[in-house]
Amino acid sequence: MNAPTAPYLKTMVECHKKMMEDGYKEDFSMDEDQLKCLGTDKKYTAADISIVNFFRFEGQNDPADNSIMYVIETNDGKKGTVIDAYGAYADADLSDFITAVENIQKKTAR
Numbered sequence: 001m002n003a004p005t006a007p008y009l010k011t012m013v014e015c016h017k018k019m020m021e022d023g024y025k026e027d028f029s030m031d032e033d034q035l036k037c038l039g040t041d042k043k044y045t046a047a048d049i050s051i052v053n054f055f056r057f058e059g060q061n062d063p064a065d066n067s068i069m070y071v072i073e074t075n076d077g078k079k080g081t082v083i084d085a086y087g088a089y090a091d092a093d094l095s096d097f098i099t100a101v102e103n104i105q106k107k108t109a110r
Contacts, residue, residue, distance in 0.1 A: 012057045012083070015069060019081055024071055026080025030094045037078055046100035048075045056086055070098060 027038045034043040050073050059065020066086040073079050084094045 012055075012067060012069060015055050015057075016081065016083075019069075019071055024079045024081055026072075026078050028072060028080055028082040030082075030091060030097065033093065033097070035072070035082065035097060037074070037080065039080075040078070042076075042078075044074055046097055047104055049073065049101055050105065051098065051101055 026040075028035050028044075029038060030036070031043055034045055035049060036043050051070050052073055053071040055069045055071075057065075057067045057069070059067075066089070067083060068086045068090075069081050069083045071081055082094065084091050
């Protein structure tokens with residue numbers, strides 16, 4: 001699996017556009033304790049996805065503008081992104097879900 005990269009992209013809009021061009025076209029959001037693909041309404045557990053990359057963006061004037069984009073691949077071939085605030089304004093449910101995904105990936109990486 002080749003993780004998408006975007007080192008030259010400065011804004012979330014540029015990065016999202018590049019991810020779409022690279023085939024990461026699905027949008028995801030939290031739905032209770034699962035990640036939902038908005039295009040299909042299918043829900044995924046932490047064990048069903050991989051985070052292949054992430055990009056943090058800092059607001060120039062307001063810390064509340066900090067955000068993070070996770071680049072996701074599912075076990076059934078869906079590829080897309082989910083965006084969250086970063087820091088104090090982050091969605092607690094999404095943060096817990098991402099932590100679960102990271103813990104699962106660390107366990108299987110041995």
